[in-house]
Amino acid sequence: MKKNKKTISELPLIKMQYTSFSFRDHLGIQIFVYKWSPEQEQEIKGLICILHGMAEHGKRYEQLAEVLTAQGFVCYAEDHRGHGKTMEKGKAGWLYEDGMTGVIKDIHLVIEHMRDEYPNKPIFLFGHSWGSYLAQAYMQQFGSDLAGVILSGSKGKQALLGFLILILKIIIAFKGKDTESKFVYKVAIEPFNKPFKGEGSPNAWISSLEETVKKYDADPLCGFRPPNGYFLEMTRMMKYLWKRKNEAKIPKDLPILILYGSKDPTNNYGKDLLPLIKRYKKLGLDINYKKYENARHEIHNDLTRDEVTTDILNFLQQHT
Numbered sequence: 001m002k003k004n005k006k007t008i009s010e011l012p013l014i015k016m017q018y019t020s021f022s023f024r025d026h027l028g029i030q031i032f033v034y035k036w037s038p039e040q041e042q043e044i045k046g047l048i049c050i051l052h053g054m055a056e057h058g059k060r061y062e063q064l065a066e067v068l069t070a071q072g073f074v075c076y077a078e079d080h081r082g083h084g085k086t087m088e089k090g091k092a093g094w095l096y097e098d099g100m101t102g103v104i105k106d107i108h109l110v111i112e113h114m115r116d117e118y119p120n121k122p123i124f125l126f127g128h129s130w131g132s133y134l135a136q137a138y139m140q141q142f143g144s145d146l147a148g149v150i151l152s153g154s155k156g157k158q159a160l161l162g163f164l165i166l167i168l169k170i171i172i173a174f175k176g177k178d179t180e181s182k183f184v185y186k187v188a189i190e191p192f193n194k195p196f197k198g199e200g201s202p203n204a205w206i207s208s209l210e211e212t213v214k215k216y217d218a219d220p221l222c223g224f225r226p227p228n229g230y231f232l233e234m235t236r237m238m239k240y241l242w243k244r245k246n247e248a249k250i251p252k253d254l255p256i257l258i259l260y261g262s263k264d265p266t267n268n269y270g271k272d273l274l275p276l277i278k279r280y281k282k283l284g285l286d287i288n289y290k291k292y293e294n295a296r297h298e299i300h301n302d303l304t305r306d307e308v309t310t311d312i313l314n315f316l317q318q319h320t
Contacts, residue, residue: 057084156276
């Protein structure tokens with residue numbers, strides 16, 4: 001992958017403007033959206049739709065947006081259903097009756113709004129963690145509308161996927177889909193922190209930067225345990241996404257950049273991501289990928305932050 005001539009610290013920063021808006025989707029759910037744009041007159045080079053991960057929210061991507069807006073890109077980040085300011089009281093992680101399909105519809109509405117606000121500008125997706133799976137789904141359905149996709153902290157393989165779906169169905173039959181998923185969280189999420197358990201936080205797996213972890217721990221909108229229904233939808237989505245016939249729907253000329261940390265436990269330190277890269281290559285897709293040594297799950301919030309942001313910006317500039 002080509003290197004940008006300048007590092008992030010050398011790039012000129014322009015004060016950005018922060019605004020927000022909300023809209024009601026087809027189920028009447030109020031979807032909250034953050035927007036960051038250059039404050040002064042500047043040519044708009046492109047638009048970026050940021051898709052956040054599980055148990056976090058879009059505002060956490062403001063630091064990334066600050067660099068991108070300074071270089072002429074307008075950034076939008078919705079709070080997905082059951083997350084951030086979209087979350088209704090007592091409904092953390094709720095995806096409602098149409099689940100992941102409905103979340104994709106919400107994202108499509110945001111992107112249509114972006115297109116209406118800035119006609120004829122290239123649109124990119126940046127998806128992290130759960131957001132990267134949503135991005136995989138989106139480019140299977142609407143890839144021809146995009147100028148490029150960046151997947152961060154993603155994967156393309158999940159052990160015992162069929163078994164997890166069966167177990168979740170049984171749990172839901174007895175406990176309900178909207179109750180906190182203690183079992184799945186214990187067996188699938190808590191082990192992420194095992195290599196870092198001596199660092200004093202159950203969320204040390206997200207970053208090696210103590211500052212990042214402390215902010216996450218202190219954020220009341222982060223770190224909650226989603227309900228059983230969320231995890232059933234997640235596992236079903238993975239099973240659907242990774243079928244060859246669905247991955248074959250991704251346009252072959254759509255540029256895809258895949259980024260991951262060498263110490264990210266969510267994809268087994270990259271081992272569960274490599275099958276996705278291999279499948280995409282076999283399909284003849286336009287992909288580049290990069291591993292960041294010693295970075296954990298949130299590569300954009302780790303010691304690699306400047307390098308990651310430079311690589312993202314380089315990718316965007318290559319395709320505008």
